[in-house]
Amino acid sequence: MAIEFLDTQLSELTTIRVGGGADRIVRVTTEGELVELVAECRQIGSPVFILGGGSNVVGADSGFAGTVIVVATTGMQWSEDRVRVSAGEDWEEFIVHALDRGFGAFTPLSGIPGTVGATPIQNIGAYGVEISDLIESVSVLDRETLYQSELRPEQCEFGYRTSIFKKQPDRYVVLAVTYLLSPTVEIDVKYPQLAAVLGVAVGDRVSATLVRDSVLQLRGSKSMVVDTSDADSNSTGSFFINPTVAREVAPSGCPIYSLRMGDPREDSHVKLSAAWLIENAGITKGFSLHPEKSTIRVSRNHSLAIANPESGSAAEVIELASHMRQKVYEHFGIELEVEPVLVNCALSDLTR
Ligand SMILES: Cc1cc2nc3c(=O)[nH]c(=O)nc-3n(C[C@H](O)[C@H](O)[C@H](O)COP(=O)(O)OP(=O)(O)OC[C@H]3O[C@@H](n4cnc5c(N)ncnc54)[C@H](O)[C@@H]3O)c2cc1C
Numbered sequence: 001m002a003i004e005f006l007d008t009q010l011s012e013l014t015t016i017r018v019g020g021g022a023d024r025i026v027r028v029t030t031e032g033e034l035v036e037l038v039a040e041c042r043q044i045g046s047p048v049f050i051l052g053g054g055s056n057v058v059g060a061d062s063g064f065a066g067t068v069i070v071v072a073t074t075g076m077q078w079s080e081d082r083v084r085v086s087a088g089e090d091w092e093e094f095i096v097h098a099l100d101r102g103f104g105a106f107t108p109l110s111g112i113p114g115t116v117g118a119t120p121i122q123n124i125g126a127y128g129v130e131i132s133d134l135i136e137s138v139s140v141l142d143r144e145t146l147y148q149s150e151l152r153p154e155q156c157e158f159g160y161r162t163s164i165f166k167k168q169p170d171r172y173v174v175l176a177v178t179y180l181l182s183p184t185v186e187i188d189v190k191y192p193q194l195a196a197v198l199g200v201a202v203g204d205r206v207s208a209t210l211v212r213d214s215v216l217q218l219r220g221s222k223s224m225v226v227d228t229s230d231a232d233s234n235s236t237g238s239f240f241i242n243p244t245v246a247r248e249v250a251p252s253g254c255p256i257y258s259l260r261m262g263d264p265r266e267d268s269h270v271k272l273s274a275a276w277l278i279e280n281a282g283i284t285k286g287f288s289l290h291p292e293k294s295t296i297r298v299s300r301n302h303s304l305a306i307a308n309p310e311s312g313s314a315a316e317v318i319e320l321a322s323h324m325r326q327k328v329y330e331h332f333g334i335e336l337e338v339e340p341v342l343v344n345c346a347l348s349d350l351t352r
Pocket residue numbers: 015049050051052053054055056057071087111112113114115116117118119121122123124125126165169172173174175223224225226233235236237238341
């Protein structure tokens with residue numbers, strides 16, 4: 001086995017740069033190693049936390065009592081209409097490979113950091129596209145039975161920033177994802193902000209290369225690409241998801257988004273802009289709870305992100321997130337839901 005034991009901690013392995021160590025942190029580079037290690041952990045009773053690129057994880061300062069497995073498996077098997085990609089492949093690199101081969105459908109999801117294996121976990125989405133639209137199947141290892149199987153999209157229970165993997169976090173390890181391929185050189189622009197940057201109308205078709213460039217530009221302006229020269233990008237991206245509420249309780253003035261077609265609540269419910277709710281609860285970009293002693297702040301470029309520009313702690317991140325959620329609740333009676341995965345830590349209870 002060529003597994004590698006890492007002498008490090010979660011703060012070094014996550015984009016928000018917080019979190020302590022673990023009993024052991026192990027990097028695996030083949031599917032065989034990954035399966036064997038999960039089986040070994042089960043045998044010795046060591047709890048497992050699977051880590052990809054660490055871009056959607058907040059690790060507690062006390063770390064994780066168990067084995068953190070860093071998935072760095074590689075491999076892409078291309079056929080005419082699908083590609084099977086190993087979980088540890090870098091998502092952004094995959095998009096570039098696909099675009100080079102004439103498969104541009106993934107480009108609206110450019111700039112989302114992390115690995116391929118994490119793409120189905122919260123059903124990543126941006127600019128009107130969700131990855132569930134492009135998944136043929138997900139190869140999984142059941143952590144309980146150690147059986148491997150291939151899950152079809154309908155078995156993955158995909159929804160807005162959710163899936164069976166998010167709902168049952170200790171059940172599966174994603175070994176690989178098979179994406180559907182169809183030649184795509186032009187994309188329907190579905191998102192008004194992207195259309196504005198491109199100078200086109202929503203619904204117009206634009207070259208996938210141009211879409212990718214514009215998405216990266218737009219994301220960069222909001223610190224939504226990981227960039228070592230931009231301290232506001234030391235984050236998990238959005239810290240909260242846009243809440244879904246009954247249409248009649250949407251606060252006046254709050255931007256609303258339709259639910260996806262086919263959602264049974266499509267007519268009666270809407271998604272609200274969590275960023276608007278936060279700002280209108282009095283929390284501005286750049287806000288810090290304790291500026292005199294903590295550098296943790298709301299990103300200066302996006303009110304939905306919490307940034308760790310220096311060497312803040314998970315406890316400070318959690319305190320600020322709890323405050324943001326409390327303020328939104330007090331102003332609007334709406335409970336924000338956390339997007340990233342909190343390892344061994346939790347927001348404080350809402351005061352109702
Ligand atoms: C600047 C920035 C911008 C972002 N923008 C977006 C955005 O626009 N849209 C969006 O949807 N997300 C966004 N994100 C969130 C994040 O990038 C995605 O959720 C991404 O898919 C996480 O990938 P990862 O490999 O870093 O996963 P990690 O953070 O390592 O893990 C996330 C979760 O997935 C689990 N996991 C990871 N790999 C596996 C596996 N192989 N098997 C089983 N479980 C696994 C982990 O256990 C954890 O629960 C952003 C994050 C940042 C920092």
